[in-house]
Amino acid sequence: MHTDKKHAALADIFNKDEARVNWHDQTLWFVRAKRDRLTHDLPEWEVLRDTASQIKNHALSRLQHYLQEFEEQALANGVQVHWAADAEEHNRIVCELLKKKGIDRMVKSKSMLTEECHLNDYLAENGIEVIDSDLGERIVQLAKEMPSHIVLPCIHKKKEEIGDIFHEHLGTEAGVSDPQVLTETARQHLRDVFITRRAALTGVNFAVAETGEMVVCTNEGNADMGAHLAEIHIASMGIEKLIPKRAHLGVFLRLLTRSATGQPITTYSSHFRRPRKGQEMHVILVDNGRSRQLARPDFKNSLKCIRCGACMNTCPVYRRSGGHSYHHAISGPIGSILAPNLDMQKFADLPFASTLCGSCSNVCPVKIDIHNQLYKWRQELVKAGYTDKKKTIAMKLMASTLASPSKFKFAGKMGRITLKYAPFTVNNRFNPWYKGREMPEPPKQSFREWYKGRGDFGSS
């Protein structure tokens, strides 16, 4: 999504359709409630979160070691290992691997990393067609949009709109919007894609350093259909996906889907170790700003993220502003910490798209202190001069008013007079505070005035 609009303006667009906002809000809250039910079933849930957090902390503290161990094991397994410093290099590597085999059509399963790298656009410019095979991703791809949620890519769409998209692109009858029928149509369409594509790209949920394995989780089975039929399988992963030991998968697979959708586990948790006979398997280890984030003591914790989306489902701002308002591949609270690392100027608005209520930190399966990091980003961004100067001036003015009794007294009086005699000067669209709020009834007197005159009211 290429837009110069900021979060508040994009949220305004989403908010125009109130019924849709309410539906979006309630649906995500329903997913959050499912998550709660599942987690309450496990007495050791908090121990699991703690353990996962510590495993990730440890892995990040020895990341170079585990990357090298993973590389060694993967190579021994017959998997080819590539390193990409940034998005551009990642895209180039994929493109070259395909060109070398004369392939111009690829099937892809869900990978937020490739969204972050804008791989599809890059390959299209190089004459390579990519078809996304996750149903939600296929829908947004046909609609020429970005996923609005990392786990539920088209949660912002109603089934009637999806019906229209399928009618236009996949030839379903006009007006059909039954999810069962639409899913069946996509199944037939994508089966043909799986059967005919020679190359498949998948994301990676977890990579195990000690065995060189890559674990990919899906409910649909699309990663497996793509990878096991293609002659070349490319797995793209951020360097933070490494976990030290195979036994750690037990911890993370228990947490991931319970947190994400309130299921005990995804339908498929596929462990790729060696290519099948006659197949090429590649893994691309992508940095793209991750080592920079690792060096920021306040934000390195964000790299523990396992992309479950629980922070989005619970966020009061996300639920009511929609994923597209974050104008980044990874939206919601976690995206708002990751995005400014990639481009402080472009994403300076995102850490402010939060009430700092802390619900995100409470549900995070790896205990990232998301709301604290949002608060810290705000401070960094103001210091670096990327925020609205008007707001900074207003804040300074307020601070000096609150610090001086005489200024405070004067300002209070002015406020009461304005609200009483000239409310139209503040009750209008030029006052940003008025938007979505009624201005208060002015009190007859201030606390100070009341306190001074309290003797008149019979205090003995």
Next chain:
Amino acid sequence: MRSALFLLFTFELFMSSRDKIIQAIKAAALEEVPLPAAVGNPITYEDPVQKFSDVAKAVGTSVLEAESHQAVKDHLMQTYIPEVQTRWGLEQPLRMVSTLPEMEGLAEQITDVALDPHSLENVDMAIMSAQFGVAENSALWVPETMIRVLPFICQHLVLLVDSRQILNNMHEAYEKMGLGDDSFGAFIAGPSKTADIEQSLVLGAHGPRSLAIYLMA
């Protein structure tokens, strides 16, 4: 000084991305923190087989019991296959394949690892075995058997598992497997599914439309 800088510059220029990434991580100089202890006392169940079967049914899996391979074969022929045919309106005889020699006579035997996986495109039902199951989430460990794509590409999947091999939780699963040596393996928990359209659950996304598990006594 100048030449040193120049050298440094050329070094940077020729440094591979691998080295650049490793260098950048080293430069972050994080203090090493220890690994935590394993999760103590994870959940166990009084009757893991019962729990396994409850969770499996909740995600749309059929759970059946059988004494022997012959009993599975009989049940498939007499009951399960006709049920599938009725439920999905399949009139033609099904293309049945299996990696289990015991299913000979009922299903085509897959014995050639070099078989083109695309040739399985029209398989209606595949019958395979799982190594073990996990009670907490009804996942079954299915290692690569002959053809990697088989449990995914078939329209309907049947998995046999020894009921003495139902573990409590995922920690026990990885403990049992250790480092393992399967080139590929997957935990499979139910038929393939999606809820991407308005959160409405639909079974049969890209993989099997149904899963039946025979718990072997």
